Every structure is written in C-alpha cells, then in structure tokens.
Amino acid sequence: MDGTAYRGSFRDLVDDRVDEGVFRVDRSIYTDEAVFEAEIERIFEGGWVFLCHEGQVENPGDYFATEIGRQPVFVMRQKDGSLGCFINACSHRGALLTPFRQGNARALTCRFHGWAYDLGGRCIRIKNEESGFSDPDFSRERFNLRRIGALGSYKGFVFGSLTDDVPPLEDHLGAAARWIDLLADQARDGLEVVPGSSTYMIRGNWKLQAENSVDGYHVTTVHRVFASTISHRETRDATSGMRQTESGRIKGNVPTGAYDLGNGHMSIWALHTTPHVRPIYESKDWLEENLDPVAADWILNRGRNLYLFPNVMLMDNPSTQIRLMKPLSPGLAEVTVYCIAPKGESTAARAARLRKFEDFYLTAGMATSDDIAALESVQDGSFGRLSRWNDMTRGLPDLVVGPDQDARNLGFEPAGCCPDWDHEGLFHGFYRAWVDRMEDGNAAG
Amino acid sequence: MSADGIDAGLEREVAALINREAMLLDRRRWDEWIDLYTEDAVYWVPAWASEEETTTDPDTQLNLIYLRNRGGLEDRVFRIESRDSYASVPLDRTVHLIGNILVESVEADRIEASANCIVHIYGKKGAATRGGLYDFEFRRADGALRIARKKITFIDDRLEGPIDIYHL
Numbered sequence: 001m002d003g004t005a006y007r008g009s010f011r012d013l014v015d016d017r018v019d020e021g022v023f024r025v026d027r028s029i030y031t032d033e034a035v036f037e038a039e040i041e042r043i044f045e046g047g048w049v050f051l052c053h054e055g056q057v058e059n060p061g062d063y064f065a066t067e068i069g070r071q072p073v074f075v076m077r078q079k080d081g082s083l084g085c086f087i088n089a090c091s092h093r094g095a096l097l098t099p100f101r102q103g104n105a106r107a108l109t110c111r112f113h114g115w116a117y118d119l120g121g122r123c124i125r126i127k128n129e130e131s132g133f134s135d136p137d138f139s140r141e142r143f144n145l146r147r148i149g150a151l152g153s154y155k156g157f158v159f160g161s162l163t164d165d166v167p168p169l170e171d172h173l174g175a176a177a178r179w180i181d182l183l184a185d186q187a188r189d190g191l192e193v194v195p196g197s198s199t200y201m202i203r204g205n206w207k208l209q210a211e212n213s214v215d216g217y218h219v220t221t222v223h224r225v226f227a228s229t230i231s232h233r234e235t236r237d238a239t240s241g242m243r244q245t246e247s248g249r250i251k252g253n254v255p256t257g258a259y260d261l262g263n264g265h266m267s268i269w270a271l272h273t274t275p276h277v278r279p280i281y282e283s284k285d286w287l288e289e290n291l292d293p294v295a296a297d298w299i300l301n302r303g304r305n306l307y308l309f310p311n312v313m314l315m316d317n318p319s320t321q322i323r324l325m326k327p328l329s330p331g332l333a334e335v336t337v338y339c340i341a342p343k344g345e346s347t348a349a350r351a352a353r354l355r356k357f358e359d360f361y362l363t364a365g366m367a368t369s370d371d372i373a374a375l376e377s378v379q380d381g382s383f384g385r386l387s388r389w390n391d392m393t394r395g396l397p398d399l400v401v402g403p404d405q406d407a408r409n410l411g412f413e414p415a416g417c418c419p420d421w422d423h424e425g426l427f428h429g430f431y432r433a434w435v436d437r438m439e440d441g442n443a444a445g
Numbered sequence: 446m447s448a449d450g451i452d453a454g455l456e457r458e459v460a461a462l463i464n465r466e467a468m469l470l471d472r473r474r475w476d477e478w479i480d481l482y483t484e485d486a487v488y489w490v491p492a493w494a495s496e497e498e499t500t501t502d503p504d505t506q507l508n509l510i511y512l513r514n515r516g517g518l519e520d521r522v523f524r525i526e527s528r529d530s531y532a533s534v535p536l537d538r539t540v541h542l543i544g545n546i547l548v549e550s551v552e553a554d555r556i557e558a559s560a561n562c563i564v565h566i567y568g569k570k571g572a573a574t575r576g577g578l579y580d581f582e583f584r585r586a587d588g589a590l591r592i593a594r595k596k597i598t599f600i601d602d603r604l605e606g607p608i609d610i611y612h613l
Contacts, residue, residue: 373531
C-alpha cells in the first residue's frame, strides 16, 4: 500500500503526557486514509478480532460468514464439534463459498464452477477434474481452503486472527475475561443469540464507535431525551414490572465507574436503581446460590458495557447485546447488532428483554440513533484540523493506576480505574494499545 | 362492487386513509397522525432473520420497532417534539409515495389491506430512497375507519441515518 503509506509516526498522533496533565488525540486519526490503511493491516488483519457467538454455529455444518479486516472468512462447526475458520473464497477463482451470512451445509460447493469443500476445508470435488488436471500426480489437496492463523473461543465468544503471531486468546482478553464472565455466567444453560439482527452504517470512524460505547459522560446529555420519553410513558401508562425501563443511570444520580482493562479493552458500569425490572432478576435466587456473591451482585445490580479491542461490544444495560463492528473506510463503519439472552428464560422475561432492546438500541431505537448522530457529528468536526486535538483528560486527578477495591473484590486486574464513568482515563488505555499495535506492525496485543 | 367483490366505496375509503397517513407524516402533523390509530393499535417493523426472511414472532424474536399500543407512537412523537433528540434535530425531510393499495379481506368491521411505499429521505448526510411493504388491519369505530394494526416489512438493511416513524 505504498500509495497510501503513512509517512509520520503514529505515536505523534496520541499526545500522551499524563504526568503533565495532557492526554489528547490528533483528529486526523478519524479521517486520514493512510492511518486507516495501516489500521486494517496492523490491527484488524494483524491480531485477534471477534468473529461470532458459538450459538450462531451450533451444529455440524453450521457456518457464519464475516470479515477479518477486509478479508472474507467463515466459521464452520466441524463434525467433531470443534470450530474451523477459513478464508471465504474458492481456491480456484475466488468466489465466495457461502450463499448466506449464516446457514448449514454438508459441504460448501462453489456456485461458479462447482468445486466443493468439506466442513474441514478439504477440496473434495473439482468439476470435470479428469479432463482438466490430467497430470497423474495431481492432488486436490493443493486446493484445500486456507485456514486462518488462530481461532479460539472464550465462554462461547469466538475470536480469530489471520496471523498465527498472536498471544494466546486468554492473554489477549486479560482482565476483560472477567467482564465476559459476568455476561456468560448469568445463564444457567448458556446464552443464545435471539433470531433477527439489524445492520446499520455509521458515517464515522470505527474508533468513535469504540469510544461512544464506553463513554459514560454523554449519557446525561445525549440520552436525557430517552429518560424523559420513558418517564413520560411510565407516568401515562402507570407501567409496572419488567415493562418498566431502568433510567436512573441516565439521570446521572447513581454510582458509576470505568476501567482501562489493558490491551485496548475498556468497560463502564452504573448501579441500577430498579434492578427488579431487569429480565435477569427472575434468576436472582439461582445466581446468589451458585455464583460468587460479588459476581452475582455485579450481574444483578450493575449495568455494564464492555468494549473488546478492536471490533466488538458486549452490552448488558437496558438489554443484552452483541455489537459487531466492521471498518469500511476512515469515515464509514458497518455495525451489526444481535440480542443475546439466557437460554430458557421465561417468556415474559424474553419479551421484556426484546422490548427494552428495541426501545433503546438499534438505529430505529430511541437512544442508539442519537448516539450515532453524535458520533457522526464528531466525524464531521474532526475535519476542523486547524484546531488539532480531542481532549481526554477529564477525571485525570482521580485516575487510579492498577485495580481499585471493586476490581480486587470481583477479581480482575485493570490497567486503570475511573471512579466515575464521566471520566476519560479508560480511553488512555485504548489509545496506548492503538499506538503499540500501529507502531509494531502485526505484533501481539 | 369491484371485480373482486369488494365494495368500491370501501376501497376508496381505505386508499384515502392510507394516503392520508403518508401525508400527515410528511407534513409533520403528528397529533392528527396518531389519531388515525386505535388505542390498542399494534405498530410492527420486523427485523430480518436472514437475507430472505423477516422475524415473525415479536415475543421471541428481534424487531426494528414493536409498539404494543398507541402510546408507543406517542412516545416517538414526544421524543421528536422535545427537540432534544440528536438524531431528530434537524429533522430529516421525507416524501412518501404509496401505491399498489389492495383491500385483501373484509369481515364485518375488520378490514385488511396491503400497500407498497417508497420513501425518499433527505437528511444531514444526503438523500436515500427506501422501500416497504405495508400490511394494515383497520377497524371501524364510531363510524370512522381507524388503523388497528400496521406491519411494515422494511426491505432495506445496512441502514444509514436514523429510522423513525416518519421514515417508514
């Protein structure tokens, strides 16, 4: 990519002088084509990314087609129950092998010239092989599909890397694993992805979506209207039970916090004022009997957003969500959202979870649409480069390096803690990981 | 009577109501728009479950919008009129073009009809044109025809910009 190679140092784009009270990022990181090309190569195609949930590839032959960076791949459940992930292109002339985003197949047959592959990516059929490959030493093996470099699953969440030059998945997730536990462990019989999804385009940089998903500071401005709308509804309808929406966090009057989880992962939490209206509350007794009491308390009483570097967000706030992000250009990202829910929850809890999801999330919802408008506005403002920097120093005097008491109690080792989700110290970890990955090429992380 | 045995006057009445709804949305006459719906009206925009099928059961599957009564429409209007919604200030401009209106069935005071809709939208980031299939159920109350159920099969995906009641 010589034509668009970035000519400066990526380190210069993040002004990291916390000791002097400075942390700011150059606005060109949201708009620069060469920066974006390097991100695709070094971050998205150079390390671990989220692929799918195991529930989306439950049975042998189930496939899930996605992309790692720009490269099409599919995850395939094998006959022995393990997972495989392959480049989604026929070894012959490159046509995609999956007709749908998700499906089931006994073998994948290319619809262009009829070559076929088994679940393990072995080329098992070449149309008119004898008349085209008459060499007696010919073996179809040379046309087996290319496996990606690394594939792993943590509590049902599947991650992959094009390169094998990556640390073990557990090391990549690090402190964030405990936050995945809080979502996965709340389901006695495991989580499932609910049918139906929505894909929307964000006319903004992927890093703005990452920031927004764990930015507690915007909630009392951008989502003030959500809180007032819901409050109006609940007064009008005298709503009760799970049909109510938990809006204490939006009004800004509850304890909150934010974490730099290391390796670019980030999280925020806020205490629920009305935890009994949450669908998970029906499992309260089971959670308290079977889980570590601190974890049970977090699950029941704290709304949480988790961002896993670089491409997925796991939300457990008004509802439960997997938000998968694909960067397409500096100013465009594609986002697909799924509702994820405990298998076997009651019909009333499932319906309540879905209504809360539709109320808040989605570009057709009454809050996510406002988030998108806000971050698209940052994208446009980022062209105002005569004023070069975005500031991220809010809460700096209160930033805790290493774990705070909450983290020790739950058992995870964050790189930094903010005692208020209005603070911005969590972004320092994100941008430090970004600089490291951009400077090191396809190094670990 | 028309060829399919449906009263031509009723066909005209249904078409006028569907066209009127589109006009009220495009002209931001929200309160009159809400008045077209019965108190217990269901407003439903399913999500896509795959490339070819939408979701079919709102209690167990995800939707873009599923409102259980007219209050859900009022919530949307409340948010728009608050002028506090980032996505709704400035408000996108819209033009609905309705066609293919067909009365599908008539049973006493319960009438089902279908229609197609093309919505042209102009907003901060430019223009978009989207399509939807409408499935209506109407009920006659106090002599007037009201919308008791509207299902919108919104054929677009990879959506740019917000989707609210006036975009659909």
